[in-house]
Amino acid sequence: MSVNVSPQLTLPPLSLYIHIPWCVQKCPYCDFNSHGQNGELPQQAYVDALLADLRQDLHLVQGRKLHTIFIGGGTPSLFDANQIKRILDDANALIPFSDGIEITMEANPGTLEHDDFSAYRAAGVTRLSIGVQSFSKDKLNLLGRIHDQNEAQTAAQKARQADYLSFNLDLMHGLPNQSFEEAMADIDTAASLNPPHLSWYQLTIEPNTLFHSKPPQLPDDEDLWQIYEQGQQKLAALGYEQYEISAYAKPGYQCQHNLNYWQFGDYLGIGCGAHGKVTLPEENRIIRTVKIKHPKGYLTADNYTFEQTEVAQEDRALEYLMNRLRLMTPIPKQEFEDRTGLPRDVLKDGMEKAKQRGLLTESAEHWQLTNKGHMFVNDLLTQFC
Known part of the structure; x- marks a missing residue:
């Protein structure tokens, strides 16, 4: 029996994304906001700005603790562990961390001194995501990567030795002139390193690359x-x-x-070009x-903040589904109502x-x-446009 009561937005878990925009060089497939390193990086000044940026966003926290943190780029491992520690310590002072918080940092094998894995772990990073x-060798050259296959394997081995709670290997398929056998060999090599997590995705050609x-x-x-x-x-x-x-x-x-x-949670985004998404229940x-x-x-x-826009009520259902349909798990109808503030019946015809x-x-x-x-999935989403 349905009750005709309008759902209310509820506060979802809160995450923090931290963007560090520099790379040694720009990869030919990359459309992220990244910039080739030109001389010494302004690490101190940039971390100062990151923390000032976070302080400006504190009104969006609304009493929540931080659930997860992701330090992405660019290549965050170009920054030394002391600067990463300063970011995390100050962030924790501004917004309390939840118990067991997951803190991920991206790292590229060609830019990370492998002896420093333990230093990033000591700085508070709990999980590495390694861009293999x-x-x-041939495919790495075509992709403009600065590491070789041996450095990639060494990076994974060092991540395990540094006692991270987890680490991820990023792996692409559908690479230039890649054969079926080559793609399967990449999976076999990655699996032999026993990472707890693998991101395995197809190369796509993006504009402005x-x-x-x-x-x-x-x-x-x-x-x-x-x-x-x-x-x-x-x-x-x-x-x-x-998953x-x-x-x-x-x-x-x-x-x-x-x-x-993907569950349409909230996240603050700090750093160059970083995106954020925040729910304001009292203002709907x-x-x-x-x-x-x-x-x-x-x-x-x-x-x-360069730009702030509102997700219109008529767009919330589609935005929720564009994220949620990436997951393999069932979609809770109550979650849809909580995260969008819309009745589940708005999806009835399309579903x-x-x-x-x-x-x-x-x-x-x-x-x-x-x-x-x-x-x-893309075909299904057209039912809700």
């Missing part, structure tokens, strides 16, 4: 499908559970920060923030059409994508 991409202006020769659709299908089976046989479109984990090692994104609003993009402007700013096409099933409490639905 491939273990093939070198690959977009000079496209490489990529595998054809038939080869891509074979790589994807067989790769999924191989990862499952190796004990990795797919998101491109994320695979051993039991208990899912990335909590990314789960909060959901807002998105974007910080000043270029380091020079960011370092001299008085107000770090009914999806059910008729075999894209999902429904119970009293959940919607669940079928295997077919996971293959046609």
Whole structure:
């Protein structure tokens, strides 16, 4: 029996994203806000700005503790461990950390002195995400990576020795001229290093990248499908559970920060070009923030927020689904109402059409994508545009 009471927005868990924008060099496939290193990095000044940025966002915390932190880039491992520790210590003083907080930092094998893994761990980082991409010398060169296959393997081994609670290896498939055998060999090599988490995703050509202006020769659709299908089976046989479109984990090692994104949780974003999303229940609003993009402007700013926009009520359902449908788990109807402030009935017509096409099933409490639905997520989303 349904009750005609309008749902109310509730405060979801709160995460923090910290962006460090510098890399040794820009990769030809990368469309992130990153800048090639040119001389000595302004580590002290940038951390000062990050903390000032965070202080300006404290009114958005609304009494919550931090659930997860993700330090991304760029290449955060270009900053020394003392600066990372200062960020985390000051953040904890401003916003209390929850017990067992997950703190992830991205690192690239070619830029991290492997003896420093333990220093980042001592600074408070609990989880590393290592940008391997491939273990093939040829493919690493094509991708513009500055590390070789031996450095990639050493990085994973050192992460384990430094006693991180977890670490992730980023791995791409569908690389220029990549054969099926080469893609499977990358999975085998990664699995031999026994990472608790693997991100395995297809290379896509994005606008405003070198690959977009000079496209490489990529595998054809038939080869891509074979790589994807067989790769999924191989990862499952190796004990990795797919819990998101491109994320695979051993039991208990899912990335909590990314789960909060996909479950339409809240996150503050600090640093050059960082994005945030925050729920304001008392005002019945959901807002998105974007910080000043270029380091020079960011370092001299008085107000770090470049743009703040509101997620209109008519857009909330689609935005929720665009995130939530990335996950393999059932979608709780109550979560939809709590995170959007909308009644579940606004999805009724679209979900009914999806059910008729075999894209999902429904119970009293959940919607669940079928295997077919996971293959046609973008098609399903058109039902709610």
